[in-house]
Amino acid sequence: MRSRFRYYRPTSLSEALDFLALHGTDTAIVAGGTDLMISARSGDLQCKYVLDVSRLNELRPVAMSDGLLAIGSAVTHAEIAAHPVTRDVAPVLAKAASCVGSTQIRNMGTIGGNIANASPAADTIPPLMVHNAKIVVKSASGERVEYLGDFVRGPYVTILKPGELITHVLLEPMMSGYRHSFQRIARRRALSIARMNVAALGLVDGNGVIQDLRLSVGSVTPRPCRMTVAEDVLTSNKPDKKVFWEAAEKVSHEMVRWSGIRPTTEYKKPAVEGLVYRALADLFLSEG
Ligand SMILES: Cc1cc2nc3c(=O)[nH]c(=O)nc-3n(C[C@H](O)[C@H](O)[C@H](O)COP(=O)(O)OP(=O)(O)OC[C@H]3O[C@@H](n4cnc5c(N)ncnc54)[C@H](O)[C@@H]3O)c2cc1C
Numbered sequence: 221m222r223s224r225f226r227y228y229r230p231t232s233l234s235e236a237l238d239f240l241a242l243h244g245t246d247t248a249i250v251a252g253g254t255d256l257m258i259s260a261r262s263g264d265l266q267c268k269y270v271l272d273v274s275r276l277n278e279l280r281p282v283a284m285s286d287g288l289l290a291i292g293s294a295v296t297h298a299e300i301a302a303h304p305v306t307r308d309v310a311p312v313l314a315k316a317a318s319c320v321g322s323t324q325i326r327n328m329g330t331i332g333g334n335i336a337n338a339s340p341a342a343d344t345i346p347p348l349m350v351h352n353a354k355i356v357v358k359s360a361s362g363e364r365v366e367y368l369g370d371f372v373r374g375p376y377v378t379i380l381k382p383g384e385l386i387t388h389v390l391l392e393p394m395m396s397g398y399r400h401s402f403q404r405i406a407r408r409r410a411l412s413i414a415r416m417n418v419a420a421l422g423l424v425d426g427n428g429v430i431q432d433l434r435l436s437v438g439s440v441t442p443r444p445c446r447m448t449v450a451e452d453v454l455t456s457n458k459p460d461k462k463v464f465w466e467a468a469e470k471v472s473h474e475m476v477r478w479s480g481i482r483p484t485t486e487y488k489k490p491a492v493e494g495l496v497y498r499a500l501a502d503l504f505l506s507e508g
Contacts, residue, residue: 223265230271233278233358236385239271241360244383247271251279251294252328254321255337279332279387282306289351289393293332293386297344298323300331309393312400312419313347319404320344332386338372340439345372346419347402349436349444351391359384374442398423398432401502403495415439416492418499422454430454435467435499440475440492447471450496459504461497468496 225248230236240247246268250256253274259265273279279294282303289309291300300306301318320326320334320343334344335355348368355371357364357380368389372378380386394400404417417438425431433454435447450467457463472489479485 223260223263223267225260225265225267225270227270227272229275230273231276233276233387236271236273236276237358237360239269240383240385243269244359244381247382249273249336249385251330251333252296254325254329255333255339273332273385274330281388284309284393285390287393289391290388291331291391292388293335294330295332297321297326297329297331297334300344301326310347310351310391311394312350312402312421313344313391315400315402316343316347316404316417316419319402331389335368335371335389336378336380336386338374338376338378340375340442341415341417342438343404343417345444346417346436346438348389348391349446350419350421350434351394354390355386356388356390357384358387363387365390369444369446372443394421395423399503401499403499403502404438405491405495416488416495418495420499420503422459422500422503424459424504428458430457430459430504435471435496437471437475437492437496440471440488441478447474447496449474454500459500461501464497464500464504465493467500468493471496 248267248270250270250272251274274294279292281292282295282305283290297317297320301314306314331344334342353368354365355368398421401420405415419436421434423432433451435450437447450470453467453470472493
């Protein structure tokens, strides 16, 4: 049976926060609805109210602010993919956003919804991790800022409390000279959520040595993290295929360390190694 609830659309952020202060425990926030409406249709959504934040202007900016890129939680994947500022200072995020689902999903689905839903396969999460993203959360009583790796506690679990909503996400911009890569494996090309995804940023110095490498892999650990074991293998080395495979193996070891050997490991281990290798080769060996 479909879920039953009262729909409420505030006209300002303060109205939304006042509503949440009164009804937070009985309210589900909705932005694009691409995740939430599936639960509503299946009857899994248990709440008295649905609060629609998709049209709040306060949640829709994309702009540089105090040296960080601020992206409002209600900004859609299509907007992130096309926006000149995200394409310029966070191209790995713009690329990931352009890969989400289908045109319809990208037009409706938002970055805030992607983060709050906290699917291990969420496409924006690895790119946000390599940009050291922080999540800005507001309630009627104040604001807090959390690193994304702390905000997501596990698959589909965050530290968001009743009465709070995500207003925006803050990213360190990609500095000049860095290269980026986003790779994913999905079940089908469109309309499917990635089974695994990789975001990487890298900088090579004048001697051809990797000076900085940032790597995050979706769907291999219970909560988002940077693959520092693999980053350490690469940093201070010259990019070559042998070192790429070494780093890729570190990632698959990390996956097994977190989740143990499972029936899916036989497929996931070579898949994640191949995907990480592909990202590193794209980062350092491809033209442009
Ligand atoms: C067919 C299909 C294909 C898809 N393909 C992909 C894909 O390729 N990659 C991918 O990553 N995802 C994919 N998704 C999942 C989904 O589209 C994304 O996670 C999307 O970004 C969710 O955003 P939304 O605005 O629609 O979230 P909603 O459905 O509105 O909300 C999702 C969750 O986030 C909460 N929420 C929303 N906004 C806020 C806020 N501002 N503050 C606090 N909580 C909030 C809601 O309460 C809910 O729990 C797909 C979904 C479908 C149905």
